[in-house]
Amino acid sequence: xxRKGLWVWVSVLVFAMSLTLLASxxxxxxxxxxGAPQLKEKPYPEMGTEEGAEAxxxxxxxxxxxxxxxxxxxxxxxxxxxxxxxxxxxxRERLELLERQQQQAEEAAATAEMRxxxxxxxxxxxxxxxxxxxxxxxxxQAKAEFLRDHSNRNVLVEGHCDERGSVEYNLALGxxxxxxxxxxxxxxxVNPSRVRTISYGKERPADPRHNEExxxxxxxxxxxxx
Amino acid sequence: MxxxxxxxxxxxxxxxxxxxxxxxxxxxxxxxxIDINSPGLTKYPIAIPPFNPxxxxxxxxxxxxxxxxxxxxxxxxxxxxxVLGNDSTLQDLSLTGITVKDIQFRAWSIIxxxxxxxxxxxxxxxxxxxxxxxxxxLRGERLIGKKxxxxxxxxxxxxxxxxxxxIKALTGFEGFLxxxxxxxxxxxxxxxIFSMDFDGRNLEQVTSYNSLTLTxxxxxxxxxxxxTSYKNGNPEVFIKRLDTNALKLISSGSGLNISPAWSxxxxxxxxxxxxxxxxxxxxxxLNGRVVSTITDRWGINVSTTWSxxxxxxxxxxxxxxxxxxxxxxxxxxxxRLTTVEGxxxxxxxxxxxxxxxAFTRSLDGEFHIFTMDSSGGDVQRLTYAGGLNMSPAWSxxxxMIAFSSDRMGELAVYVMNANGSNQRRLTFMKGTQESxxxxxxHE
Numbered sequence: 192x193x194r195k196g197l198w199v200w201v202s203v204l205v206f207a208m209s210l211t212l213l214a215s216x217x218x219x220x221x222x223x224x225x226g227a228p229q230l231k232e233k234p235y236p237e238m239g240t241e242e243g244a245e246a247x248x249x250x251x252x253x254x255x256x257x258x259x260x261x262x263x264x265x266x267x268x269x270x271x272x273x274x275x276x277x278x279x280x281x282x283r284e285r286l287e288l289l290e291r292q293q294q295q296a297e298e299a300a301a302t303a304e305m306r307x308x309x310x311x312x313x314x315x316x317x318x319x320x321x322x323x324x325x326x327x328x329x330x331x332q333a334k335a336e337f338l339r340d341h342s343n344r345n346v347l348v349e350g351h352c353d354e355r356g357s358v359e360y361n362l363a364l365g366x367x368x369x370x371x372x373x374x375x376x377x378x379x380x381v382n383p384s385r386v387r388t389i390s391y392g393k394e395r396p397a398d399p400r401h402n403e404e405x406x407x408x409x410x411x412x413x414x415x416x417x
Numbered sequence: 418m419x420x421x422x423x424x425x426x427x428x429x430x431x432x433x434x435x436x437x438x439x440x441x442x443x444x445x446x447x448x449x450x451i452d453i454n455s456p457g458l459t460k461y462p463i464a465i466p467p468f469n470p471x472x473x474x475x476x477x478x479x480x481x482x483x484x485x486x487x488x489x490x491x492x493x494x495x496x497x498x499x500v501l502g503n504d505s506t507l508q509d510l511s512l513t514g515i516t517v518k519d520i521q522f523r524a525w526s527i528i529x530x531x532x533x534x535x536x537x538x539x540x541x542x543x544x545x546x547x548x549x550x551x552x553x554x555l556r557g558e559r560l561i562g563k564k565x566x567x568x569x570x571x572x573x574x575x576x577x578x579x580x581x582x583x584i585k586a587l588t589g590f591e592g593f594l595x596x597x598x599x600x601x602x603x604x605x606x607x608x609x610i611f612s613m614d615f616d617g618r619n620l621e622q623v624t625s626y627n628s629l630t631l632t633x634x635x636x637x638x639x640x641x642x643x644x645t646s647y648k649n650g651n652p653e654v655f656i657k658r659l660d661t662n663a664l665k666l667i668s669s670g671s672g673l674n675i676s677p678a679w680s681x682x683x684x685x686x687x688x689x690x691x692x693x694x695x696x697x698x699x700x701x702x703l704n705g706r707v708v709s710t711i712t713d714r715w716g717i718n719v720s721t722t723w724s725x726x727x728x729x730x731x732x733x734x735x736x737x738x739x740x741x742x743x744x745x746x747x748x749x750x751x752x753r754l755t756t757v758e759g760x761x762x763x764x765x766x767x768x769x770x771x772x773x774x775a776f777t778r779s780l781d782g783e784f785h786i787f788t789m790d791s792s793g794g795d796v797q798r799l800t801y802a803g804g805l806n807m808s809p810a811w812s813x814x815x816x817m818i819a820f821s822s823d824r825m826g827e828l829a830v831y832v833m834n835a836n837g838s839n840q841r842r843l844t845f846m847k848g849t850q851e852s853x854x855x856x857x858x859h860e
Contacts, residue, residue, distance in 0.1 A: 319739065319761075355784070357763040357777065357807060358631055358852060359676045360733055360740055362645075362652065363689065363696040363717040366673050370694055389651060390673060394608065394629050401804065401823075 306416045309337055309346075313397075314372060316410040318353070321367035323375055327412075331372060334414055335379035345385040347415040348372045352393045353406035365390030372412045387417070451497050451588045460499035461587065462529050464554070465489045468536030469515050471546075480545070480569075481538045484576050488534065491580045491594045494616050495816070496839035497587075501530050515550060522557040530554050532587070545569045549579045551586065560586055581858070584814075591814035597856040598810075598819055599623065599633040599642055600830050604848040610644060615812070615832075615855070617843035623657065632852050636679050639859035643667070643677040643686055654688050656703070667705040678721040678730075687711060687721040687730060698732055711745065712752075722767045722774070724791070731755070731765040731774055731791075742776055744791065755793030764808050767791070768835075770815035775799075777807045786820050788835070799837035811835075813857045819843070821851035 312334075314327035323331070338344060350369030352361040369388035377383045398405035451461050468485045470477035492498040514520060515535035525533050537548040544566060551561040561582050565575035574595060581592025599612040602622075610623040610633045624630045626648040633644045636656075643656050654668040654677045668674040672691035676698075679686055685708060686701050698711040698718050711730060712718040717740070720733040731744045737754070742765045745752040756762035759778040766775045768788075775788045783804045789796045800806040803824025810819045816835050821828045825842065828849040833840040844850040 354805070355779065356740070356761070357720060357733070359689070359719045360717065360763055362631075362673060362675050363691070363719050366691050366696060367717065370691075374694075388672070391629070394631070399605075 305341075309334065309416045310414055313411045313413045315407065316368055316412075318355075318406075318410065319364070321350075321364065321371045323371055327372075328375065331375050332379060335376055335381050338376070338381050338385065345387070345417040346376070346381075347387045347389060347417055348376075349395075349413040349415065350388065350390040351395060351397070351409055351411050351413065353409040354393045354396065354401070355406065356393065358392060358394075362390050362392035365392045368410075368412050372414075461497055462499045462501055462531050463492060463583075464501040464525055464528070464530035464533045465492070466533075466535070468538050471537045471539035471548075474540060477538050477540050480540065480572065481536070484538065484547070484572060485534075485536060487573060488536075488576050488580055491577060491616070492583065495584060495592075496834045497584075501528060515548070517552070517557070517559050520552065520557075522552070522554050525554045532560070532583075534583070540569060543569050545572050545575070547572070547575050547579075551583055584816075588816065590816045591858065593812040593814050593817065593855070593858060596813060596858055598830065598843070598853050599635060599856070600821075600844065600850050600853040601631055601633065602846060602848060602850055610642065611846075611850075612856075613843070620846075623659070632676060633854050634677055634679060635854050635856045637681055637683040637857060639857045642854075643679060645675045645677065654686070654701075654705075656686075665703075667703065668701060669705075676719050676721060678723060681723055681725055681727040687723070689719045689721070698730075711747070720764055722765045724767050725769050725771045729791075731767055733763050733765065742774070742793075744793075753792075755789065755791075757793060758796070766809045766811055766818075768811050768815040769813050773815075773835075775809035775811065775818055777809065786818065786837075797837070799833065800840070802840075808852050810853045810855045812855050817855075819853040819855055821853065 312330045314330050315324065316322070316327075317324070334346065338346060348369045350365035350367065350372075352365050352368075354361075356364065366388065369390055373383075373386045373388050376386050393409070396405070396409045397411065398408040465485050465488055468481040470481045489500045493500055515537050520533070520535070522533075531554055533552040533554050535550050535552070539546045545568070547565040549561075549563050549565070550559055552559050561579075563579055563582065565578065567575065577594035580594040584590060584592035584594070593615055596615045597612050598615060599610055601608050602611045607627055608629045608631060609625055610630055611620060612623055613620045623633070623642065624644070624646070626646055628646060628648045629652075630644055630646040630648065631652075633642045635642060640660055641656050641658050643654065645652050646655055647653075649666075649669070651669070651671065652673055652675050653666060654674045656665045656667055657663070658665075667677070667686065668688055668690065670690055670692075673696060674688060674690055676689040677686045678688075680700075684703065686703070687698055688701050689696050689698050695715055696717045696719060697713055698721050699707050700709045700711055702708050711721070712732070712734065714734070714736050716734060716736040718732055718734045718736075722731050724730070728748060729744055729746050731742055733740050734743050735741070740761050740763055741754055742756045742762045743752050744755050755774070756776070756778075759780060761779040762776055763779075764777040768774065771791070773788045773790055775786060777784050778787050784807055785801065786799045786806050786809050787796055788799060799818070800820070800822065803822045805821070805823045805828065807821050811817070812819070817832055818835055819830055819832045822831045822842075823829075828851045829842055830844040830850045830853045831840055831842050
C-alpha cells in the first residue's frame with residue numbers, strides 16, 4: 192500500500208503547479224489592457240495615444256493635478272488663438288493702410304505735377320491793355336485742351352498789373368485781363384461755368400522790382416487749377 | 418445968424434461923431450492875413466510864450482509848458498507859421514500877464530511877432546480850466562479870447578480847438594488840428610488799414626484780416642471807414658464803425674466791388690462794380706442796394722470823388738482810350754472830360770472847398786500830383802521828387818494834401834500844403850504805406 196501515498200504527493204504537486212500557472216496567466220491578462228479606462232477619460236484628441244501610452248504611470252500618480260493643468264492650458268490656448276487672430280488682422284490692416292497711403296501719395300504727386308504743368312504758363316499783356324497776344328492765345332489753346340481732357344477740373348484766372356497806375360484803375364484793368372482770357376477759353380469750347388475770374392490789380396506782383404523787366408512780368412494773367 | 422452957424426457946427430460935429438463911431442466899430446483891417454494858394458509861402462510870425470500857471474501847483478506849471486509847446490508844434494505843422502517866443506529872454510515878457518492891459522506889445526513887436534498867444538492854466542482836482550487869447554501885436558488888440566474847461570485828459574483837444582480858431586482867424590480856413598489820417602500798410606503779402614493823427618503820431622491798426630484790404634475812405638461824420646477787402650476771397654466793399662468795431666458787408670457781387678466814395682450827406686456810396694464785362698459806377702445805399710447808375714459805358718470807370726455840395730462827381734474813365742478824368746453833373750447828367758493834357762490822369766480828389774481837384778498824372782515814366790480847377794483849367798504841378806507820387810487826399814479845410822510817394826525808397830505817406838510847399842514824410846513803418854484818407858474835424 193505504499194504506491195497509494197506517492198500518487199497523493201504527485202497530484203498535490205501537479206495541483207500546485209497548475210495553480211501558479213493560472214495565477215501568472217491572470218497577471219498577463221491584466222497586463223494586456225493597461226490603463227485603458229484612463230485613456231478614455233482624456234478629452235484632447237491631439238494628445239494622442241503616445242501620451243496615453245507613456246502616461247499611465249504619471250497619470251496614475253497625479254490624476255487630479257493633470258486635470259487642473261488641462262483646464263489652464265485650455266484657457267491659455269483660447270487666449271493664444273484669439274491673440275494670434277488679432278495680430279494677423281492688425282498686420283492685414285497695416286499692409287492695407289500702407290498700400291492706400293502709397294496710392295494716395297502717388298496720386299498727389301501726379302496731381303501736383305499736372306497742376307504744376309498747367310499753372311506754369313501765364314499769359315502777358317502790353318502796357319495798359321487787356322488784348323491777348325498771339326503767344327497768349329497759343330497758351331490758352333493748350334489750357335483749353337487740358338480742360339477738355341480733364342473734365343472734372345476747373346480753372347481760376349487771375350488778372351494782374353504792373354505798379355504804374357492807381358490802385359483802383361489797376362484792379363479794374365486786372366479784371367479786364369482775366370475776363371479777356373476767360374472769353375477766349377469759352378470761345379475754344381470750355382464751358383463758362385468752369386472758368387472763374389479774379390483781379391489782384393497791382394497788389395500781387397510776380398517781380399517786386401521797379402523797372403521795365405519787372406513790369407513786363409507783372410502784366411499777366413495766371414491760371415490756377417481747381 | 419449965430420443960431421444957424423451953431424446949428425451947422427453942431428450938425429457937423431454930430432456927423433463927425435457918427436462917422437467916427439461907425440469907423441471904430443467897423444473892422445479897420447481884414448483878419449485874413451495868409452493866402453494859402455500863393456506859390457511862395459512866407460511864414461507868418463507868431464509868438465507863443467509858455468503859458469502862465471494860474472495857481473501854485475507843479476502840475477499847472479508842467480501843463481503850462483506842455484500845452485504852449487503843443488500849440489506851437491501844431492501851428493508849425495500847418496506850414497504857415499513861424500513860431501517865436503520859446504527862448505528864455507522872452508519868458509520874462511510872458512510873466513507880466515496874459516491880458517491886454519498887461520502885455521508889452523512893443524517888446525513883442527521888436528522881436529518880430531505879428532500876433533501873440535497867451536494862455537492861463539489852472540487845475541482843480543482833475544478838471545482843467547484853460548484861458549487862451551490871440552492878440553494883434555501891431556495894434557495891441559485882442560483878436561480871440563476863449564475859455565475851455567474839462568477833464569485834464571482832454572487838454573490836447575482844447576488846445577487843438579483853439580489852434581483851429583487861430584487858423585480860421587488868420588487864414589479864413591477851418592483848420593484840421595485834431596483830425597486823423599487813415600492809410601494802407603503793406604508788408605509784402607498782407608495789406609491792412611491803419612490810422613494816425615494828422616501829424617503822424619498815435620498810430621493805430623484798424624483792420625487785421627490777413628488779406629488785401631485797400632482804399633479806406635472816412636465817412637462825412639468821421640466815425641466810419643468804407644474800404645475794399647479780399648477777406649472773404651473776392652474784392653468786396655465793407656463799412657467799419659470805429660466806435661463799436663462793427664463790420665458791415667455792403668457789396669459782394671461776383672467780380673469787382675471796389676472804389677467806395679461817400680456822398681457828402683453820408684447816406685450813399687458810389688462804388689465800381691463789374692457787370693457784363695464792363696466796370697461802371699453805381700450809387701448804393703448803406704444796405705448795398707443799387708439806388709442809381711452813375712456811369713453805363715464800355716470801359717473802365719473808377720475812382721469816384723464828390724464835389725462838397727454833392728451835385729457833381731469826378732471819376733476816371735478810359736472811354737476815350739486811356740484813363741482820363743471826367744466830371745458828371747448828377748442833376749442834368751452832363752459828363753465832361755476835364756484833363757486835356759497828359760497821357761494818363763488818375764486818382765482825382767475834390768477839395769472840400771469845392772474849387773479845385775487834385776489828381777495824379779503820369780509823365781516821362783513818373784507819376785506826380787497836380788491840381789486843377791473843377792473845369793480842368795489852371796493846372797498846377799505840386800511834386801517833382803520820386804517816381805511814384807499818387808492818391809492825393811485833402812485835409813478837411815482844403816489847406817493841405819496827404820499823398821503817397823516812393824521818393825525815399827518804399828511808398829510812404831507824405832503831406833504838403835495845397836500849393837505844394839512844405840512836403841514832409843509822415844510814416845516811417847517797415848513796408849509800404851499808401852492810399853491816405855483824411856478824416857473830417859469831429860468833436
